[in-house]
Amino acid sequence: MMKRLLTLLAALLVFAVPASKAVAQSGPLRIEITEGVIEPLPFANPAFVAENAAATELARNLSRVVSEDLIGTGLFREIPSSAFISQITSFNSPVQFSDWRAINAQALISGAVSVGSDGSVFVKFRLYDVFAGQELGDGLQFNGTQAGWRRMAHKVADAVYSRITGEGGYFDSRVVYVAESGPKDDRRKRLAIMDYDGANVQFLTDSNAIVLAPRFSPTGDRILYTSYESGFPRIYVMDVASVGRRALPTLEGDMSFAPRFAPDGNTVVYSLTTGGNTDIYRMDINSGNATRLTSTPSIETAPSFSPDGSRIVFESDRSGTQQLYIMSAQGGEPQRISFGQGRYGTPVWSPRGDLIAFTKQSKGRFHIGVMRTDGAEERLLTASFLDEGPTWAPNGRVIMFTRESQGETGTASLYSVDISGRNLKRIPTEGGASDPAWSPLQR
Amino acid sequence: MTHNMNGASSMNFTARSFLLVSVLALAACTNPDRFDSANGAGGAGGVGGTGGIGAPGSASDPRSPAYFQQTIGDRVLFVVDQSSITPQYQSVLDGQAQWLMTNTDYVAIIEGHADEQGTREYNLALGARRANAVQEYLISRGVAPSRLRVISYGKERPIELCSDEACYSQNRRAVTIISAGLSS
Structure with missing residues (x-):
């Protein structure tokens, strides 16, 4: 009896939403998981x-x-x-x-x-x-x-x-994020780290400089993030245990942001803006040697490695609107994978390699969605005034993201949802929170 | 902030018609010595010299940062997702360029911003495009590139807080912040 149920459960976990439902979801949107709830x-x-x-x-x-x-x-x-x-x-x-x-x-x-x-x-x-x-x-x-x-x-x-x-677990994991306070036009931001469920919060920086989008190293011991502490946005790497940090080298006048580790833990892929143009680069974090991977007048940003390190998914507006592309980890001609209505950004490759999570903007609403790595089977999991920046649980079955409420008192919170679009919930944080990044399972 | 912004944006329209007049007036009474007294004077919102039109350092003193900010107009607004400078703002930037070339002790940081409708990373890149468009325009009008620097805040620093186009249109901006130069 239980075996049967377990098999069923596992099957539902793997693929819960039939293709027809994904179509229905791009109509009038109301996806807050009331349909198809499993027992x-x-x-x-x-x-x-x-x-x-x-x-x-x-x-x-x-x-x-x-x-x-x-x-x-x-x-x-x-x-x-x-x-x-x-x-x-x-x-x-x-x-x-x-x-x-x-x-x-x-x-x-x-x-x-x-x-x-x-x-x-x-x-x-x-x-x-x-x-x-x-x-x-x-x-x-x-x-x-x-x-x-x-x-x-x-x-x-x-x-x-x-x-x-039959899936890997994800409870013994941590989340690094940006803790927010203060009014919308003078938001204070600090890096913070907590357990996946919101317990054991520790602050990693003070609120003197804007900090954005922290990302864990593959072993969870270091964090890449963007900070304005020099007056200009630059990428820093921080050791979680000691909270010691250093800036990655950049040229005066350039801005660098949107960093992410390669699976090797030594290579960083990121965006660099020079002369108003934003492209994607990779850097050996130890030597500081950087290689340019894209070279177009359009905006190329939000790069994320495939789990095997061979490919990079990123967003570009070279077609006129933000869309998702995949290129070799060494650069070269990318292949577009998103073709739906609307704009696609912040792609993140699942740790299992099977799916890419993204932010989609369509008809004035924001969605977190997933698609296959060839762009097939797009499914939107959420809909709200502003959802963005998905991050994967270590088992590739749950996604956490930022949801911001609208208006003058708008604040950011962390939410999670599973890849079938069920179980949308807020992660408890004291004060505002944004830009979550999920760690690997702890050892 | 809010009050300030509304003031500045409505002023851009009126500023346009008076711009030529004030630029000419500036040129007419330019006296090389006159600006020396402003050497090393404080940065944005700082202290002007003596002998200007109106109270020194006030918005009516054409050498003052306040004049730059309020009378010439320190910002350019953009259409959704765009970074091209519309004719209306070209005249504001012409005024900025003229001011910067007259007041050579100042340098400028151009801040690019986006409204909240967009992802964080994209908006950082978009803000950089906007700031860069202003920088290139000022350079094309003769301002030395070494006096200009750009920074993007993306959607991190809105000045208007509502979630409507009325606010978004004010947040899609590039602001030229002047400060006393390093050379002084």
């Missing part, structure tokens, strides 16, 4: 067992975050503990599957937490397929520090998600 999979997650007194509160918090992660995907529904017939009081006692079947829990998570004498935390868990009456995968154990308890919860949830959907 979320019901699971039971009894509070983790605290194996010693020091672990009592941690156990409660850990199970709560595991549940929040799963529910937050829109693919799972938690059965309230008030419905439980049996309780789990010991990690190793046998599970009464009939009691869980009776309340229609299809998945059951059982966990335990203990705190060692040195203060380190041990978390173990098992996942059960209730209707099959057996474990799904082996039990797992993590250990870490008390300060890092949220990461352990995310790791448990990633394992559960991954086993049930």
Whole structure:
């Protein structure tokens, strides 16, 4: 029973919206995911067992975050503990599957937490397929520090998600973004980093200079971003742990922005504006040697590498409006891939290589969408006054982006949506937030 | 800010008709010594010398940055997605060029801006195009390239806040900010 459901779930995750729906979406737009909602999979997650007194509160918090992660995907529904017939009081006692079947829990998570004498935390868990009456995968154990308890919860949830959907997890990841405050004509911007769910916010810069569009390195240890701290927009690279930063070399009078790492972590692709003309360049970050990749009088910007590093998708207005193009990582003649009505910008290659996410402007509205790398099967996932700047979850199944409200009091917030257009939701941040970039899964 | 902007934009129309007159007036009373007293005087909004028309440093003093900003007009507005300078603003820029060539102690940074209808990266590039169009125009009118620098803010610094064309049209701008030159 569960297997069937799981297969179904996985299938829906992979491709939920038939082509006909994508056509319907380009009509009068109202895509806020009310159609085709799949029935979320019901699971039971009894509070983790605290194996010693020091672990009592941690156990409660850990199970709560595991549940929040799963529910937050829109693919799972938690059965309230008030419905439980049996309780789990010991990690190793046998599970009464009939009691869980009776309340229609299809998945059951059982966990335990203990705190060692040195203060380190041990978390173990098992996942059960209730209707099959057996474990799904082996039990797992993590250990870490008390300060890092949220990461352990995310790791448990990633394992559960991954086993049930067949997809990689994404909960144990971080997001770097621009924290915003102040009025619209004097917006203060600071780089900030947080867990994917908005917890553990840390600021990486002060608000003295405008900062834009941070991007993680492939290992998540460095961040590229654009800052006006010199008075002019320039690209900086920051070490996340030390917050130390340096500017990439540019010539006086040039502006550089829209940087992104290549998968090798040593090459940066970016836009450079000289004499009013913006083209795409690549630079070896260690030597500072730059190579020009495009050479046209039009605007070429927002480059993003394919995961294998062989190609670059970018936007150009050489045709008269912004459209998406793909070229070799060494430059050369690009191939246009977007042909729909409207303007396309900020393309980002999925970490799985299969899709390209983009911002689309059409009839005065903004959309986040995805298409195949040949431009086929375009699907718009969102619609609003201003949505822009998609970034991929490490598993390539969820997209985070900036949504800005209109008018004098307009503010920016972070939202996420899955690639079928379901589960649109706001990521909680204190104050305004824009330009998110999702890290790879943490190690 | 808002008030200032409305003032400046309506002034551009009136400024047009008076522009030739004021440029001629400037040329007529140019006295090489007269501008020496402005040497090293403060930057934008700064302090003018003595002996000008009206209160020194005020908008009626033709040597003052305030005059540049308010009487000549410090900005050019653009059509959606465009960076070409319309005839209306060519005369504003002619006035800017004339002023800069007369007041050689000043340098200028040209800021390019876009309205909020567009992605961040594209708007940065578009703002750069606009600032560059102004820079090239001023150079074509004789201003030394070494006195001009451009910067784009994209959509990061709107001056009008509503989400309508009334505001967008004011935000699609290139503003020439003058300051005391490095040479002084």
